[in-house]
Amino acid sequence: MREPTQVNRKRKTIVDPESVTSWMSEGLCRIHPPAVFFPNDGAGVERARAICGRCTVAERCLEYALENRIEHGVWGGASERERRRILKRRRIEVSPG
Numbered sequence: 001m002r003e004p005t006q007v008n009r010k011r012k013t014i015v016d017p018e019s020v021t022s023w024m025s026e027g028l029c030r031i032h033p034p035a036v037f038f039p040n041d042g043a044g045v046e047r048a049r050a051i052c053g054r055c056t057v058a059e060r061c062l063e064y065a066l067e068n069r070i071e072h073g074v075w076g077g078a079s080e081r082e083r084r085r086i087l088k089r090r091r092i093e094v095s096p097g
């Protein structure tokens with residue numbers, strides 16, 4: 001049964017619990033400037049990764065970014081390069097031997 005729409009009290013946004021992105025309302029990034037997750041250098045990636053490392057929805061976040069082939073930013077603690085590596089590894093694992 002569909003739960004009533006919830007309100008994320010920290011951001012005062014309406015969250016539809018059936019949305020494929022409802023987990024975003026739980027992300028720690030909601031309390032940081034978006035630019036933190038779109039760094040220009042390795043130090044910035046480390047800063048974002050440290051935040052993601054404490055985030056309770058990091059796994060879902062990473063899978064969302066992988067499934068949707070999101071190219072930019074740090075998602076689920078993984079940089080663009082790391083996500084490309086993960087996708088490449090997965091393609092190798094599922095390809096017939």
Ligand code: SF4
Pocket residue numbers: 024026027028029030037051052053055056057058059061062074075076077
């Ligand atoms: S893992 Fe990182 S980018 Fe993803 S929701 Fe959490 S804090 Fe935000």
